[in-house]
Every structure is written in structure tokens, then in C-alpha cells.
Amino acid sequence: MPEPLTADSILDTAEEVLRRYGPAKTTVVDVARALAVSHGSVYRHFPSKAALRDAVTQRWLDRVSAPLADVVAGDGPAAERLRSWVGLLAATKQGIAREDPELFATFRQVTSEAGEVVDAHVAHLAAQLARIVEAGRDDGEFAVADPAVAGLAVLQATALFHHPAHADEWGSAGLGDQLDAVLDLVLDGLRVR
Known part of the structure; x- marks a missing residue:
């Protein structure tokens, strides 16, 4: 008896199909075929190709950001x-x-096509940074009026090192030193004088 079709099994397969065919050529029918089910079965879990892509994107972004919660806490x-x-x-x-x-x-x-999912991810990351900044303010380490503004600013100031749009630059020599220099500057701006 085959395993029941779940959202997770569909997402697992969708990731593999996306890897094999790329986003431009991947269809819901391709995912259904790889699962040996009808495309209607996939649509019962995800009402559209966009919804399926958004769910795959959300899952990937969650995997990237989940370990960061431990640092925040x-x-x-x-x-x-x-x-x-x-x-x-x-x-x-x-x-x-x-x-x-x-x-x-x-x-x-x-992710470049999943605007709302990416916007929520960025807001989540900025909120995590805001919590760290707020803790620093509460402990007298940072002098910041608005931790939310500071958290977003830190995320934006370090985008070169983590935003996928800059991936072509990640192989450059001295990138780690550049990140250290940017963080030194950012932290200097946050510290109590």
C-alpha cells in the first residue's frame, strides 16, 4: 500500500523536481508524475503552482533561518x-x-518570484536582530532608541554577505575580513558612548 500523500512529501518531491528541471520548466504535472499521482492530488494540498513554489520557498528559508533562533535565545x-x-x-x-x-x-x-514569502522572511530576520539589539540596550551595552529600526539596518548593512543577489561576489578573497570590518563598524555605532 502506497504512503499517503502529504504536504511534506509533495514538498520533498517538488524540491527534487525543481533541482532536476529548474524553476522555469517545472510544472505541477512534473511533481505529480514524480509522485505517481494525478496533478489533482497535488492541487488538493496546494491550490496553484505559485502556492507550491511559495511553500517550497518558505520551507527553504525556514531551514536557513531556524538555527539563527538559537543565537537570538x-x-x-x-x-x-x-x-x-x-x-x-x-x-x-x-x-x-x-x-x-x-x-x-x-x-x-x-525566491525572486516569491515576494510575499521573502518579505515575511526578511521581516522575521530583522525581528530576530531587533531582539538581540533590544537585549543589548536593556543590558546597557547598546544605545539604541528603536531596536526594530536598528535590526533592519544591521540586516541591510550586511546584505553583501548573505543576500542571494550578491552570491556572485561570495568567492572574492578577503570576504570574511570585509564582514568583520562591517560588523566592527556596525557594533561601534550601536555601543553606548
Whole structure:
């Protein structure tokens, strides 16, 4: 007896089909065929090709950002946690791009088409940074009036190191040193004088 069709099994298969055919050529029918079900069965879980792509994108972004929650919830000075958080985000995305460039290219294209999902992801990341900044403010480490504004600013200031639009630049020599320099500057701006 075949396993029941679930949203997770569809997403697993959709990721493999996207990897094999690329986003431009992948259809719901391709995913259904790989699952050996009718495309109507896939549509019962995801009402459109866009919904399926958004779900795949959300799943991938969640995998990228989940380990960051541990840094946010961790102990220690906020400056160290902020540096660790940005470093982990950059290392994760750059690692995926380096280790599985085909999959990264696929998700890079898919995420560029999933505006609402990506906007929510960016807001989530900025909120995580805001929590670190707020903790630093509460501990007297940072002098920040609005942690939410500061969190988004940190995310934007470090975009070169983690935003997929900059992936072509991630192989440049000294990138880690550049990230350290940017974080030194950002942290200097956040610290109490």
C-alpha cells in the first residue's frame, strides 16, 4: 500500500523536481508524475503552482533561518550574539551556494518570484536582530532608541554577505575580513558612548 500523500512529501518531491528541471520548466504535472499521482492530488494540498513554489520557498528559508533562533535565545553579550548571528546567516547561505550551486541557483530564482514569502522572511530576520539589539540596550551595552529600526539596518548593512543577489561576489578573497570590518563598524555605532 502506497504512503499517503502529504504536504511534506509533495514538498520533498517538488524540491527534487525543481533541482532536476529548474524553476522555469517545472510544472505541477512534473511533481505529480514524480509522485505517481494525478496533478489533482497535488492541487488538493496546494491550490496553484505559485502556492507550491511559495511553500517550497518558505520551507527553504525556514531551514536557513531556524538555527539563527538559537543565537537570538542564547546567552552572552549582545555584540557577540549579533556578530555570531550575522556570521551564521552568511556562512549558511554561502555554504549552500558553494556546496550545492545547482540547488542554490534554483532557490535564488524561486525566491525572486516569491515576494510575499521573502518579505515575511526578511521581516522575521530583522525581528530576530531587533531582539538581540533590544537585549543589548536593556543590558546597557547598546544605545539604541528603536531596536526594530536598528535590526533592519544591521540586516541591510550586511546584505553583501548573505543576500542571494550578491552570491556572485561570495568567492572574492578577503570576504570574511570585509564582514568583520562591517560588523566592527556596525557594533561601534550601536555601543553606548
